[in-house]
Amino acid sequence: MAGKRLGKWVAAVPMAALALATIYPMVFTVNVAMKTRREYILDRFSPVTSLQADNISGAWNTVGMARYFANSVVVVGLSVFFLLLFGSMAGFALSQLRFRGSKALFLGCLAALFIPFQVIMVPLARVMADTGLIDTYPGLILAYVAQFLPFTIFLMTSHYRTIPAEIVHAARIDGNTTYGVYRRIMIPLGVPALLSVGILDTLFCWNDVLISLVMMPSAEHRTLMVGVTSLRGQYSDDIPTFASGVLIAAIPVLLIYLFLQRQIAAGVTAGSTKG
Structure with missing residues (x-):
């Protein structure tokens, strides 16, 4: 039983790390897209406090x-x-x-x-x-x-x-x-x-x-x-x-x-x- 659990963890940990490595760039891109230019310059990694679609609409139209x-x-x-x-x-x-x-x-x-x-x-x-x-x-x-x-x-x-x-x-x-x-x-x-x-x-x-x-x-x-x-x-x-x-x-x-x-x-x- 312990061997099976260890085998599951051996497979699960690398897969979880791969999933995080795949998801993080998309999360980071969404986070940056929702920031103003000033907020990005001050702290690029901090999470946004409010969702703003101004950058997306500007990129789409302008x-x-x-x-x-x-x-x-x-x-x-x-x-x-x-x-x-x-x-x-x-x-x-x-x-x-x-x-x-x-x-x-x-x-x-x-x-x-x-x-x-x-x-x-x-x-x-x-x-x-x-x-x-x-x-x-x-x-x-x-x-x-x-x-x-x-x-x-x-x-x-x-x-x-x-x-x-x-x-x-x-x-x-x-x-x-x-x-x-x-x-x-x-x-x-x-x-x-x-x-x-x-x-x-x-x-x-x-x-x-x-x-x-x-x-x-x-x-x-x-x-x-x-x-x-x-x-x-x-x-x-x-x-x-x-x-x-x-x-x-x-x-x-x-x-x-x-x-x-x-x-x-x-x-x-x-x-x-x-x-």
Whole structure:
């Protein structure tokens, strides 16, 4: 009995320390965002005596976080839509359809997962500039789709491989075309995987700074995360305003993690046991 209790404490203490280390930065950011500039200069670590939303409203309206937020919603929403559309189509083809070169194509998608964006950053920027897509929403959306599509294809292929081939054969016997099988069979059966992959792709695109910084150089088209990083230089002497911008950017991600934990875990582990 004593050994079991000791084992529980050995596991509980590091996990509690990790939880505190994870929660404290968010608590500290909220605390700083609620302070006035004078209160922060006098004592940055003291708890606030009263909750004030002036810094948050100022960052939202005056600094331009509202525009950055809208840019991110548009870009991320369309990027995830195309990622799920193309990823589910490719996953269906690579897992259920037999054609020459399918295995090589899947291996190519796997290989693309290991190519960091820094390797293709300069050629991509030159191609986008030559085609007039720099500092445009379609250009950033295209860059996101190209960067995260291999990951989406890999997870959707892994999921669709768990679906018995007999279901596809039965649908073809009933008169469905390849597109009909995809629309009537694969999309409904792939909803759990689409939800998980969609959440992960949303987090990837939302948290991105480098791709957006390369593709969107103008302040008007900045996404939220790039806007937050720019605040650090513009408001280096006004940390409460900067903390308010960080808080605005973190709230959507925090809500996703809080309410969609199971789907995120399912997406991370997809294909780890089968496929």
